[in-house]
Amino acid sequence: MTVVKADGYYVTPAVVKNLFIYSGETYSVLVTANQDPNRNYWLASNVVSRKPGTPTGTAILSYYGGRSSPRARPPTPPPAGPAWNDTAYRVRQSLATVAHPAHVVAPPPFPATPYLVSMKHGLHSKFDQSPPPDSYDHKNVNISSPPPTNGTVTVSRAVYRLALGSVVDLVLQNTNPPNNRSKTHPWHLHGHDFWVLGYRDGKFEPETDGWWLNLRDPVMKNTVALHPMGWTAVRFRADNPGVWLFHCHLEGMGVVFEESVERVARLPAAIMGCGLTKGYHY
Template sequence: MALYFSTGSSLLFIAIIAFIPFPTEAAIKKYQFDVVVKNVSRLCHAKPIVTINGRFPGPTIYAREGDRVIINVTNYAQYNMSIHWHGLKQFRNGWADGPAYITQCPIKSGSSYSYDFNITGQRGTLWWHAHILWLRATVYGAIVIMPKEGVLYPFPQPHQEAELLLGEWWNEDVEAVENQGNMLGLPPNMSDAHTINGKPGPLFPCSDKHTYALEVEWGKTYLLRIINAALNDELFFTVAGHNMTVVEIDAVYCKPFTTDAILITPGQTTNVLLQANQAPGRYFIAARSFMDAPVPVDNKTATAILQYKGVPTTVLPLLPNLPAPNDTNFASKYLQKLKSLNTPQYPAKVPLTTDRHLFYTIGLGMNPCPNCLNGTKLTASLNNITFVMPKIGLLQAHYFNIKGVFRLDFPDKPMTAFNYTGAPLTANLGTSLGTRLTKLAYNSTVELVLQDTNLLTVESHPFHLHGYNFFVVGQGIGNFDPNIDPAKFNLVDPPERNTVGVPTGGWTAIRFRADNPGVWFMHCHLEVHTTWGLKMAFVVENGDGPDQTILPPPKDLPPC
C-alpha cells in the first residue's frame, strides 16, 4: 500500500508501500495522501501544527503479518524529524526503529529517508509517532496488523473495527511550552485538553464540532483498538452503560476478561470487544487521567459519542462512570487480570531461568542550573545516571565502531542502596551525567526489576523497551525483596507487552530473551521524564549465525 504523510505548519511526506510475500496485483494496495499545510482549531484556538499529510491524528497504516512495509519520509518541517514504529520488533534492523540519535540521526528539513521493514510474528494494534523533541504531541497514528490470510482472531469475530487514539492538546506551540519549562527549571505547563481521535469532545468550550462519534447497530459486536498517544498522562477509558471485553494488549492476545473501564499508559495499546446491546441511544466514550501520586494532575475528561444507528443526535448522551483519578485499587485489580493467552498457537515463552539480573532505580531530583530562572532544574535518572543524548546515532557508532560516543559501563544495580520508597521527599542523591549503555550477550535471558523511588516524590512510570516484547512477571508496592518476591512471579501466563507501568512507590519485574542484535532504547514514556534523562539503551551483541547479526545500514541513512 502507498501512503503519503505530511507535516502541518510544516510538512512531512511519507509514502508507505506494503507487499504481501507472494504479491498478486489484487494484493498490493495503493493509497495517495497529499502533502498540505495544516491549521487546526481546538478549544477556540487555531494554530499551525506539525502533522502527517495534514491530518491530526495521522493516517492509519494497515498491513498483514508477514508483510514488508516501506515508508518514505520527506521532511518539509522546520524541525528535524524521526518516526518510531512503536512495538514493531525490527528484527536485526534497528535502522528502521526511528528514535533520533539512538538508531538514526534525524531527517533534516528538506531531506528524505525510507523506513524499510518486515512484520514478522506480530499481529494486532501498534502505533507510530515522532521520536524527537515533543513532536509526537501531534505526529502520531495507528498501525493495524491483520493476521495472515485465513487466520481468524482467537475471540468472537467483530462486525466492525475502529481505532481510538487518546491524546493531548496544547493551545500553544508544544515546543515553546517545553522550552519555557526548561528555562524555568520546572515541569512544562500541562496540556489544555485530552482528545479522542484528535477531538476533545463537548465538555470543552468551543468544541461542539470537535467531537468524534462512532455509529453502531444494535446487536452487533465491535472491536475497539485503543491507543494512548498522550505525552504525559496515564488514562482511564470507559464507554458509558457498556462493558468491554479485553482481548489484546500491545499487539499480543490475552485471556479475555470483562470490565467497565480500562487503564492504559502512554505507549500502550488495548483491544476490546464491545457489544451494542444496550437501549438504543447515545453514550459518552470518555478518557481521564489516572494519577495516585502527590503531584499536580490534568483531570480534564475527553469525550466521544457512541451513537446507535437511527437515534436522533438531539438525544443527550448518557454520562460515563469513570474511576476516580486516584483510584489505585481499581488500577491494581485491573492489572492483575491481564494474562497471556498461552495456547499452543499463541504460547507464552517466558524465560524460566535468567542469565542476567538487572535492578534499576527510577529517581527524580533537582540539580543546580545557573542558566535557569530558579537556579535549579528538575532531572531524572536510572541508577542515578541521567542519560545524555549523543550527537550521532548510537547504532551507527556501534556498527562502525566509532569511539568516544558512548560507554558500556551502565551499572547493573544502583551504586548507592537506600530505602527506595521510604526516603524523605526532599532527598536528592545527585546524579551523574553520561551516555552509558549496557551490553547483553546474544540470546541471553534477562530479568530487569524497575524500582520507583521517593526521591522528590513517588510516581508511576510507563517504560517502553524498543526492539522487544517482554513478560511482566511481577509487580508490587514498596521495595522489591529479592529473597521473597521472585517466589510470587507468574512464569506461566504473565502479560506480554512492549510498555509497562511501574506502580507509584512500587516495582515491576520483566523478563525477555536478548535475541535481537542491535542498539535498543529503553525509556519512560512520560515525555517530560524522558526529556529530563529517564532513559538508557542496551547493546545486544551479534550471534554466531548469519541470521543473528545486524543488517547493514541502508544507503539513505540520514547523516548527522
C-alpha cells in the same frame, strides 16, 4: 468492554468497565451491543496518575436505526470515572491482565547447564564470563526519601552489553521524586517484546519478592506501567542484534542495551552525518 489484546498480543479475555491505558500502550477491546437501542450512551476519557487540569473528554455511542438522534445527550450524567489517584484500582487491573492460554511461554532465566557443573568442568562457553553490571544498594535505599538522597539516581553514558540469545530480567523500582508525587511511569522497550512478570507495592526485595512473580501465564507486551511507589518486573530474550533503548514515555529516564552489534548489516548512508560520523562515506 472485553479486553482481548495488549500491545498486539492476545490476553485472557477480561470484562472491564474502565480501561487504563498508559502512554505507548495499545489494547484491543470488544463491545457487545446488547443495550436498549432507543437511547444513547456515554463514552468518557479521563486523566489518571496525575491531578487532571482538563475536563473529562466525552463521546456518544448511538445505535444505528434507533429512535434516538445520534446527537441526543444520554439521559444519565456523563461518567466521572475512577479517581485520578486511585492507584490500587489501576494495579488490580494490571495484575488481572494475563496471557491467553495459547500464549508464548516465557523462557527460564538460567542456562540448561547448571553453573556449578559448568564451572567444575571448565565449560566456560556455557555461561557469560563478563562481570554483571553494578546494581544499586537496594538494602539501604529508602524509596520514600526524595532523590538524590535515596541513592537511586545515576547519570551515565554506559551501555549494558547483553549476550545474544540471553534471557534478561529487569525490575523497575518507583521511588519518591523531588515533588513528593510518585506517579505512574509507562516504560517501553525498543526492538523487543517482554513478559510482564509482576507488580507490587513498596521496595523490591530479591530474597522474598520472587514469590510474587507470575511465571505461569505472564502477558507479553512492549510497554508496561510502573505504578507509584511500587515495582514492576519484566523478562525478555536478547535476540535482536543492535542497540536498543529502554525508556519511560514521560520522563527523561532510560538505559541502552547492546546485543551483538557486529552482526548488524552494513549501515545505510542515510543515517550517517551525526557527531563523529560527519563526512563518512559508505
